[in-house]
Amino acid sequence: MSREDRKLRKHFEERAKRERRLAKKYLSKHGDESLPSRHTGPLATGLAVETGPGFCDVLCGDQHVRCRSAGDAAIGDRVLFSPDRRRIEDLLPRRTVLSRTDPGNPHLQRVIAVNIDVVVNVVSLKSPPLRPGLIDRYLIATGRSGAEPLLCVNKIDLLASAEELDAVRPYDQAGVPVIHCSAATGVGIVELSEALAGKLCVFAGHSGVGKSSLLNALDPQLDLVTSAVSEGNDKGRHTTTSSALYHLPGGAIVIDTPGIREFGLWDVTPDEVRLYYHEFAACACGFSDCSHTHEPDCGVKAAVECGRIGAARYQGYLRILASLA
Secondary structure (H helix, E strand, O other): OOHHHHHHHHHHHHHHHHHHHHHHHHHHHHOHHHOOOOOOOOOEEEEEEEEEOOEEEEEEOOEEEEEEOOOOOOOOOEEEEEOOOOEEEEEOOOOOEEEEEEOOEEEEEEEEEEOOOEEEEEEEOOOOOOOHHHHHHHHHHHHHHOOEEEEEEEOHHHOOOHHHHHHHHHHHHOOOOEEEOOOOOOOOHHHHHHHHOOOEEEEEEEOOOOHHHHHHHHOHHHOOOOOOOOOOOOOOOOOOOOOEEEEOOOOOEEEEOOOEOOOOOOOOOHHHHHHHOHHHHHOOOOOOOOOOOOOOOOHHHHHHHHOOOOHHHHHHHHHHHHHHO
16 A cells, blocks of 8 residues: 555544544434434434344435444444445444343354343243243343333234133233233234334244234234244244344334344343342342342242242242353
């Protein structure tokens, strides 16, 4: 590279830095929402609606702009980008971050979605069967993220009796909002739509629980591809292969994520786990730092014995502790 080329490159880099400083100064004074929804200057703000290797699709006003990205943007990010260079310049501060450990490397963080208001953990009791341990992990990750949890029990049309719903009753008792619905029959869809109205949400859960089917029920015009659960092993199929963002009637924005079968907790220590089991807080223990495992005079263990806390919920707590240890 010649001397003149280096000078020119340095000039453009310094100009980009000045633009970012000016944009941040503007944001700190006026706030994110005061920025124009369309590009009116050297930098514009937009919403990251899809990400991939080396790129980020940004929604700015009613236009989609594909930009180059270093890979640190996640769906839901508010980004500063250059429409001329089609490049992500910076990320605006995040309100919430839902993440897990990378399946291939537990020392890396995998960001699922950011700036979300509600994490909708979609589950089914049959086809595929309920996995309470996965629910517990999602609830911890949701509490860690700063978003609100919502447990959506889909496929209730497959149940033989109302008693089968007892499996999710401990979450209702723990204060987690629970909605029972069926994408096939339409039961509970109106209630779900009202709960999501005006919010940025993420649909997450085990493969095959019907996240895409629920989105079709909420907005039939989406016409998303769905598939049945495998009859051979009763496990869900990965119909959704990448995260996507959808605008629904009622003002809800939903990020649909691929189904998973394992969920590693990111940056959670064993001592912190009990803080996300909110029903434990009402139990008086003999020690202020009681781990609720082996200590005498443990109010949580007493509550489990008398049925005030579900045994399955407590056993899930112990399994998570063991996995983190």
